[in-house]
Amino acid sequence: MIPIFAHRGFTARQPEMTRAAYVEAIRWAESAQLPLGLECDVHFSADDELICLHDLTVDRTSDATGRAYDLTVAELRRLDFSHGRVPDPTCDQKSMVTLADLLAMVSAARGRGAQVDLVIETKHPNPRGLDVERRVAQQLTAYGWDQPGSGVRLISFSEPAMEAFGLLLPNLERTFLIQYELGPWADGHLPDGVRVAGPDLRLLAEDPDYVARAHARGHEVRPWTVNTDEDIRLCLELGVDGITTDDPAKVLNALDLVD
Numbered sequence: 001m002i003p004i005f006a007h008r009g010f011t012a013r014q015p016e017m018t019r020a021a022y023v024e025a026i027r028w029a030e031s032a033q034l035p036l037g038l039e040c041d042v043h044f045s046a047d048d049e050l051i052c053l054h055d056l057t058v059d060r061t062s063d064a065t066g067r068a069y070d071l072t073v074a075e076l077r078r079l080d081f082s083h084g085r086v087p088d089p090t091c092d093q094k095s096m097v098t099l100a101d102l103l104a105m106v107s108a109a110r111g112r113g114a115q116v117d118l119v120i121e122t123k124h125p126n127p128r129g130l131d132v133e134r135r136v137a138q139q140l141t142a143y144g145w146d147q148p149g150s151g152v153r154l155i156s157f158s159e160p161a162m163e164a165f166g167l168l169l170p171n172l173e174r175t176f177l178i179q180y181e182l183g184p185w186a187d188g189h190l191p192d193g194v195r196v197a198g199p200d201l202r203l204l205a206e207d208p209d210y211v212a213r214a215h216a217r218g219h220e221v222r223p224w225t226v227n228t229d230e231d232i233r234l235c236l237e238l239g240v241d242g243i244t245t246d247d248p249a250k251v252l253n254a255l256d257l258v259d
Contacts, residue, residue, distance in 0.1 A: 005037035012247035117151035188213035
């Protein structure tokens with residue numbers, strides 16, 4: 001089975017990166033009795049907490065405006081992150097989570113036997129630079145999730161972040177994300193010590209032979225964000241090694257049809 005990763009939680013069903021999105025993803029994994037990676041983006045709040053939020057501002061995803069790093073966690077928790085997606089949102093559908101919250105959710109789910117892994121993306125540029133990677137390392141180490149087999153993957157578009165994670169958490173797997181163009185990575189090589197490429201799916205559509213070139217170098221390819229039937233078929237035809245999606249159920253259905 002190709003690994004499936006829930007992009008910002010189960011965002012096809014719930015507002016992105018809210019508590020509800022991650023609860024939905026965990027419940028789906030438990031119901032399907034399958035492994036599922038939970039993807040999140042992290043950066044700092046004003047009061048030095050790592051928050052799970054894609055943007056550096058709250059404009060797009062909440063009912064407020066402003067820079068997330070100017071707001072405390074308490075202030076962020078008062079915002080509605082359902083952003084009009086839900087007519088009568090629950091508290092969970094409104095609520096942003098911190099990385100500490102998500103780690104606790106994953107720990108509890110694993111305690112129940114759920115096969116949930118964690119995929120943490122550090123956002124760059126940000127006002128705190130590589131402090132983000134250092135704090136991620138501290139929080140993972142506190143759980144003992146800094147060892148091989150911890151079920152944690154570290155991802156970023158930033159080469160310095162990849163290097164920092166290699167030093168801070170050498171036992172964890174890293175994925176180098178590629179967005180606008182393959183550029184210097186077109187031949188399939190990756191930053192030192194990194195063995196997985198995470199390209200925007202659009203890049204594979206433009207250059208489908210990239211997957212074979214990366215595989216020839218011993219690397220895996222795990223594209224994002226794979227949501228349509230056409231996108232899923234392309235990934236399967238190219239032989240990718242993992243799929244990041246807003247809709248894990250749709251991807252699983254497509255994989256079942258292939259099997």
